[in-house]
Amino acid sequence: MLELRNVSYQPATAVAPVLCGVSLSLAVGRASLVAGRSGSGKTTLLEVISGLAEPSSGQVLWEGERLNGRQLRWLCGLVFQFPERHFLGLSVGQELKLGHRRLTAEEAQAALQLVGMEGLSLQQAPEQLSGGQQRRLALAVQLLRNPRVLLLDEPTAGLDWAVRGEILELLAVLSQERAVLVVTHEPELFGGVIDGGWRLARGQLEPLSALPTMAPTIATPQGNQP
Numbered sequence: 001m002l003e004l005r006n007v008s009y010q011p012a013t014a015v016a017p018v019l020c021g022v023s024l025s026l027a028v029g030r031a032s033l034v035a036g037r038s039g040s041g042k043t044t045l046l047e048v049i050s051g052l053a054e055p056s057s058g059q060v061l062w063e064g065e066r067l068n069g070r071q072l073r074w075l076c077g078l079v080f081q082f083p084e085r086h087f088l089g090l091s092v093g094q095e096l097k098l099g100h101r102r103l104t105a106e107e108a109q110a111a112l113q114l115v116g117m118e119g120l121s122l123q124q125a126p127e128q129l130s131g132g133q134q135r136r137l138a139l140a141v142q143l144l145r146n147p148r149v150l151l152l153d154e155p156t157a158g159l160d161w162a163v164r165g166e167i168l169e170l171l172a173v174l175s176q177e178r179a180v181l182v183v184t185h186e187p188e189l190f191g192g193v194i195d196g197g198w199r200l201a202r203g204q205l206e207p208l209s210a211l212p213t214m215a216p217t218i219a220t221p222q223g224n225q226p
């Protein structure tokens with residue numbers, strides 16, 4: 001279990017704290033969500049959890065032990081919003097090998113299989129992949145590290161409906177063996193996949209009693225739309 005206890009964070013260049021006394025716990029085998037508007041501090045929260053930013057006060061614990069930033073960076077895998085902007089490799093194989101120099105072709109394929117892309121050519125250029133494939137590649141890169149905590153920043157942003165569905169299915173599988181936290185401004189998309197979570201506003205978390213759900217859509221023949 002990963003726990004944040006009363007964590008506050010004010011970046012050196014910010015005039016006010018972004019996080020004010022945030023507490024949450026993330027259990028292995030469960031996917032949770034933090035909903036919040038643009039600018040509410042969702043990405044900042046992930047940076048604090050993953051050890052990329054040091055809390056101004058409060059504690060981050062794993063299995064009851066307080067961890068420093070380096071330990072958190074080992075523990076957590078963070079997939080950025082639009083991870084395709086951060087690809088460094090010239091090919092899928094190179095991208096997977098970053099940090100795993102001795103990765104064999106079989107191990108690379110096993111990582112791709114985990115994200116439903118088995119058989120993809122390791123020679124393919126990442127920028128030639130579809131948006132959904134690029135998200136999956138970024139996930140595969142993180143999964144190679146086998147993080148106990150997987151943090152996903154707006155994993156459905158910018159994807160079409162079909163691809164969003166694929167990502168949600170993948171999320172359900174990945175959360176079986178890890179603690180997963182999704183931050184999103186569209187929590188209604190995750191109903192049925194994520195059990196619960198919090199809303200982040202004014203630097204503080206409030207529990208979400210139930211995930212907001214999408215209004216049911218009724219298929220109408222084209223041309224009959226209001």
Ligand SMILES: Nc1ncnc2c1ncn2[C@@H]1O[C@H](COP(=O)(O)OP(=O)(O)OP(=O)(O)O)[C@@H](O)[C@H]1O
Binds near residue numbers: 011012014018040043
């Ligand atoms: N290093 C920093 N220096 C100054 N301000 C910062 C810094 N990091 C974050 N902030 C401020 O904290 C606030 C929250 O930013 P953050 O990117 O975490 O929000 P967000 O909820 O992820 O937004 P979005 O959904 O648009 O990505 C913003 O107002 C931002 O300007």
